[in-house]
Amino acid sequence: MLKVDGLTKKFGELVAVNSLNFEVKEGQIYGIAGPNGAGKSTVYNLITGNYRYEGRIEFDGQDITGLPPYRIAKKGIARTFQVPEIFPSLNVQETIRVGSRFGARGGLDKKHSDEVLNFVGLEEERLQHAGLLNLLGKKKLMVGAALATKPKILMLDEPMAGSNAGEIADLMDLIKKINQQLGITVIIIEHFMKVLTELTETLLIIESGRMICCDRPEIVTSDPRVIESYLGDSYAEDK
Amino acid sequence: MFLEIVDVFISGLINGSVYALMAVGLTLVYGVTKAFNFAYGSFYNLGGYFAWLLLIPLTVVGGYYSVFFLAVPFFFIVGYLLEKVLIAPLRKYDDWEMKVMMLTLGLSLFMDFGYQSVFGPRIKSLPSIIDGTVEIGKVVLFQQDIVIFILSVSGMLCFGWVLNNTRTGMAVQAVAQNPAGAQIVGIPKDFIFAATFAISTIMVGFGGILLCQKNFVDPMGSTDIMIKAWVITAFGGMGSIRGSLYAAFILGMLEAFVGWYFGMIHVQIATLTLLLVTLAIRPQGLMGRE
Numbered sequence: 305m306l307k308v309d310g311l312t313k314k315f316g317e318l319v320a321v322n323s324l325n326f327e328v329k330e331g332q333i334y335g336i337a338g339p340n341g342a343g344k345s346t347v348y349n350l351i352t353g354n355y356r357y358e359g360r361i362e363f364d365g366q367d368i369t370g371l372p373p374y375r376i377a378k379k380g381i382a383r384t385f386q387v388p389e390i391f392p393s394l395n396v397q398e399t400i401r402v403g404s405r406f407g408a409r410g411g412l413d414k415k416h417s418d419e420v421l422n423f424v425g426l427e428e429e430r431l432q433h434a435g436l437l438n439l440l441g442k443k444k445l446m447v448g449a450a451l452a453t454k455p456k457i458l459m460l461d462e463p464m465a466g467s468n469a470g471e472i473a474d475l476m477d478l479i480k481k482i483n484q485q486l487g488i489t490v491i492i493i494e495h496f497m498k499v500l501t502e503l504t505e506t507l508l509i510i511e512s513g514r515m516i517c518c519d520r521p522e523i524v525t526s527d528p529r530v531i532e533s534y535l536g537d538s539y540a541e542d543k
Numbered sequence: 544m545f546l547e548i549v550d551v552f553i554s555g556l557i558n559g560s561v562y563a564l565m566a567v568g569l570t571l572v573y574g575v576t577k578a579f580n581f582a583y584g585s586f587y588n589l590g591g592y593f594a595w596l597l598l599i600p601l602t603v604v605g606g607y608y609s610v611f612f613l614a615v616p617f618f619f620i621v622g623y624l625l626e627k628v629l630i631a632p633l634r635k636y637d638d639w640e641m642k643v644m645m646l647t648l649g650l651s652l653f654m655d656f657g658y659q660s661v662f663g664p665r666i667k668s669l670p671s672i673i674d675g676t677v678e679i680g681k682v683v684l685f686q687q688d689i690v691i692f693i694l695s696v697s698g699m700l701c702f703g704w705v706l707n708n709t710r711t712g713m714a715v716q717a718v719a720q721n722p723a724g725a726q727i728v729g730i731p732k733d734f735i736f737a738a739t740f741a742i743s744t745i746m747v748g749f750g751g752i753l754l755c756q757k758n759f760v761d762p763m764g765s766t767d768i769m770i771k772a773w774v775i776t777a778f779g780g781m782g783s784i785r786g787s788l789y790a791a792f793i794l795g796m797l798e799a800f801v802g803w804y805f806g807m808i809h810v811q812i813a814t815l816t817l818l819l820v821t822l823a824i825r826p827q828g829l830m831g832r833e
Contacts, residue, residue, distance in 0.1 A: 352727060377729035389724035391717055402717055405710065407729030449728055 305330040305489055306351070306381075306457060311359035313343075313350055313513070320346045321357070322513040328457070328506075333483050333490045335504035335521065337497070339534055343513035344493045345386065348459050352376050352383050364456060377407045380456035386465055388442035390449070392435030396426050399434045399445055400452045407453025417452050423486075424448040424478065440471045447478065457489040458482060464496050472499065479503060497525060497535065509534055549682050551803045552796070557688045558754075559795025560695035565750035565768070566775035566787045567702060568743030574719040574782035575739045578630070578643035584769030585654035586621070586744055590751020591760035592658060593617065595667045607672050614748055622744025625650075626737040634736075651765060658762035667760040672753075691753045698749055699788070702742070706784075711738055719782070747772075770811070774818045780831025789829055793817075 306328040313321040321343045328334045336344050350357045353373040360369050368376055382403075391399050400420055405412040421427050424444040429437060434445055443463060450458055460479065464472050476499060483490050494500050500507055501521040508518040509530050516534070517527045524530055569583050594610050597603040603610070629650070633642045671687045678684075706712040717725040718735045726732050758764070775794055779786030794814055801813040821828065 354723075354726075372731070372733070373726035374729050374731040377727055383727050385723065389721050389727075391720045391724065393716070393720060402713065402730075403728040406714060406717075406725075407727075446724075449724075453728055 305332075305364060306491075307362040308347075308351070309360045309362070311347065311350060311357060311361065313346055313355060313357045320513050321350065324359075324510065324513065324515055326508050326515065326518060328489060328491055330489055331483070331487065332506060333479070333492065333504045335500040335507040336491065336493045336510065337495065337500060337507065337534065338510040338516075341512075342510045344510060345461055346513070347510070348383055348461055348493065351459065352381060374406075377453055378409060380454070381459065382407070382450035382453050382455035382457070383459040384443070384446045384450055384461055384463065386462045388439070388446045390434040390437075390442055390445055392433070395431050395433055396437070396445055396448075397421060397430040400448045403449035403452030404454075407455075409454065413454075416454070420448050420451045423451065423481070439466055440474065443467075443475065444478070447482075451482070451486070451488075455488060457491065459491045459493075461493050462495065463492065464494055464499055472496070476503060501525060546681055547803070551799045553682075553684060553688065555796035555799030556792070557692045557695075557795070558798060559792035560692050560699075561750050561754050562771060562775055562795055563788050563791035564695045564698045564702075564753075565747045566772050566779070566791050567699065567784055568746030568750075569772045570776050570779065570782060570784050570787040571715070571719075572739055572743045573776065574784065575715060576630075576640070576643075576736055577782075578640040579647070580740075580743070581644055581647040581769065582625075582651040582654060583647075583743075583747055583772050584765030584767070585651045585658075586618075586747045587751040587754075587768045588658060588760065588762065588765050589621070589654070590614070590618070590748035591667070591669065591755030592662060593748065594669055594752045594755065595662075595760055598670060599667070606670075610752060611749075614752060615745060618745040618748035619741045621748075622741035623737050625744065626740035630740065631733065631737070651769070655763055655765050662760075662762060664762060666762075666764075669752075669756045669760065671756055687756065691756070694749075694753060698746065702746065705742070711735070715739055715742075767811075771814070774814050778818050778821050778828055780828030783828065783830040783832075786828055786830030 308324060308326050311321055311324040324347065336347065338344055349355055351361055353371050353376045360367065362368065363379060363381060368379060391402065394402065401412060401417045404417045421430055424447055426441065426444055426448060429441060437445060463475050467475060479490060479492065482488050492503065504521055506518065507521045507524045509516045509524055511533050516529050517524050525535065565587065569580060572580050593614060597610050597613065598606065629646060630643055633639045633646065636642055672690050673686045675686045676683050677686055677689065706715060714725070714730045714735050715738065717730055718732055722732055771794065775787055775790040779790030797813055797817060798810050802810050
């Protein structure tokens with residue numbers, strides 16, 4: 305469904321992403337992990353057209369290399385950010401409708417927007433200002449705005465960051481529902497290995513913009529290169 | 544004395560309404576793009592020259608009706624092209640906001656000296672949109688002032704309606720609040736930037752047409768307007784449309800009363816004093832975010 309081929313991004317002398325290749329299959333939950341500064345979020349920014357890059361990206365059989373972000377969104381690729389990016393003066397319902405109005409093919413779909421509102425569990429906060437929601441609420445709202453664009457693939461950037469155990473369980477349930485009930489392919493960048501090993505079918509580890517390993521989570525987490533460069537010996541011992 | 548105060552109050556109200564129309568456009572551009580358009584005052588003059596050209600040398604049929612009708616597409620195209628041809632290429636640089644300021648400052652000087660070259664150094668006067676007076680009790684109002692006030696307020700109401708009820712207006716708000724978030728929900732940021740410049744150019748062009756009837760078209764008059772627009776934008780709070788509205792009317796009143804009581808020579812220093820005191824106490828302006 306999403307095929308990344310030879311993806312390279314340089315910021316001056318710094319090579320943030322270096323000849324990266326990977327393929328996400330339809331219906332998968334695909335994980336990406338790596339140390340801070342490995343280039344994980346940059347990969348998202350490249351896929352969504354925020355920067356120019358070398359290489360080729362194919363989505364749903366179409367070449368989307370070099371397309372601007374709004375056209376990529378309309379093709380069916382949605383994403384979220386580490387820090388929830390919302391529209392503070394809009395209320396919850398309006399925020400989700402912005403996603404539907406501009407991102408979905410066919411324009412504003414109020415029925416679908418309301419279904420999304422219920423799906424992410426924000427129906428009681430529908431008239432509340434987005435800026436006043438707690439962190440979990442803002443994260444759910446950002447996911448809701450992304451779902452309102454009727455995506456085929458949803459890219460989540462560290463959705464668990466700053467969350468407690470209860471919130472992590474809540475968000476993991478939501479991600480499973482998105483994948484299983486809505487049939488949306490999910491890519492997730494995350495540092496919590498427990499989340500990745502439980503949710504994902506394939507896990508890609510990158511360091512300094514390069515792929516170290518890409519396989520099933522249980523194989524990846526046992527790989528000596530991954531333990532050495534990212535997980536550390538203590539993880540292997542705990543395991 | 545009372546009648547004089549009422550007269551000054553009405554004058555402040557009328558000036559404030561036109562300033563609001565113009566300043567809201569400048570604030571909109573800053574709010575959306577985070578870049579300050581220093582050529583804004585020169586587009587005010589373009590409004591004056593646009594009306595003068597159509598009304599005096601070309602004696603267009605329909606008078607001011609035609610001027611206003613033609614002004615909308617003319618200023619939309621000018622603003623849109625300004626953004627697409629001159630501003631958009633700068634956005635590939637990290638410090639593009641600063642580059643935009645430098646470019647628009649240069650553009651302002653180019654336009655002002657261009658007006659002198661094309662139209663000559665002398666000021667031009669525009670015919671009144673309407674002549675005559677209206678008496679309300681003992682207060683005598685110029686019909687021209689009433690029309691200017693009505694048109695300015697109508698312009699702002701139209702702007703508010705477009706911003707809150709149209710697809711483009713909602714997209715403008717979304718980009719202003721969160722450019723990254725706006726793009727990922729499918730909003731074409733580049734088009735919205737250009738549309739914002741176009742809308743703001745319409746507003747300042749209309750302001751020029753309305754106020755140049757009272758103040759003449761002066762080829763070097765853009766500096767005064769730019770100072771006013773800057774004071775209103777900073778005083779109201781950078782990027783705050785509501786703040787700009789309040790600031791415009793406060794400035795209009797301040798100008799009218801200072802001019803009446805102390806003399807017109809003290810007006811500019813009074814407005815700048817108000818700005819400096821406000822920013823010293825509240826750096827984000829009346830309604831700006833910290």
